[in-house]
Amino acid sequence: MTKRRDYKAFGLVIRSDFALDVLEPVEAGDADVHVIRSTGIIRDGSPSVDPYFDMNADRQYMYWRAIGGYLIRDDHTVLVETHPGSSDHLVSQALLGLVMSIILERRKLLCLHASAINIAGQAAIFLGDKGAGKSTTCGAMLARGYVPVTDDLVAVEHSVDSDRFPVIRPGFSCMKLWPDTIEALALDTHSNDRLIHPQTTKVQKHMPVAIPDRSVPVAAAFVLRRDSGVQQTHAIRLPAHEALQMVLRYTFMARYGESTLGRDHLKLHMRRCAGLVARMPVYALHVCEDLGQLDDLTDEIQRVVTTEQVAAV
DSSP, X not given: OOOOEEEEETTEEEEESSOOTTSOBOOOSSOSEEEEEOSSOSOSSOOSSSSEEEEOSSOEEEEETTTEEEEEEETTEEEEEEOTTOOHHHHHHHIIIIIHHHHHHHTTOEEEEEEEEEETTEEEEEEOSTTXXXXXXXXXXXXXXXXXEESSEEEEEOOTTSOOOOXXXXXXXXXXXXXXXXXXXXXXXXXXXXXXXXXXXXXXXEOSSOOOSSOEEEEEEEEEEEETTOSSOEEEEOOHHHHHHHHHHTBTHHHHOTTTTOHHHHHXXXXXXXXXXXXXXXXXXXXXXXXXXXXXXXXXXXXXHHHHHHHHO
């Protein structure tokens, strides 16, 4: 018999048939999301692309060759069928990333492929292409004593019809880091550290600081631009039209197609992105490739966020 466990992430209680090793179990009465081990989810035939997505406004199907199939049946239910030998750890990697982003989008949150750190009570969001250094930047800020908010998936709660300031829901206490970053930051080894996948050296690194279970208001977003020609890390605020382009580019929806959840959702998605940019400054952060200059990086981020905090008073 499958042992169900309760966990909490992104403000939701997740009741899962799979062990989610990056989350701490909690005791909860009711669950917001049920992750159920199932059969008959994986479709016949091997798709030519990996991962494979087939989504519409009512149901969303995702398939990974190394894991199996996920079917989001409604706002509260995810059915999962795994291939023989697929570990719960691999199941959790997709579940707490792309799959969770769709669950949150269905619950009217805007999901960014990003990381975030709490600086004096406000969140700095880090956007960028794969390998740009989002998690590395969070790790550097963490080493300076700042508190993490979330890594990889930033869930923004923001009503376009309200004057309430946008906030980020807390994720969980892990970062995805390369070994050279772990070495540069002198992070201690933790018993829960694990490779994300057997075919990569990237590590699911346990954060030495727990994430407080509360939402954090947004201060600013930084688009990381790592370049060998940059001598000094510096931030330049983007005009509104460029800022909107960057936010749209780094939403999770951009990874599987903005129109797949239906036209009504697409309209709301565009309004959310525009509303966020209207309330949140976006900076291009030009970063040195040299990991030995991480102190300059954290100093510049702190300077910008402190300025934005003063400006908001």
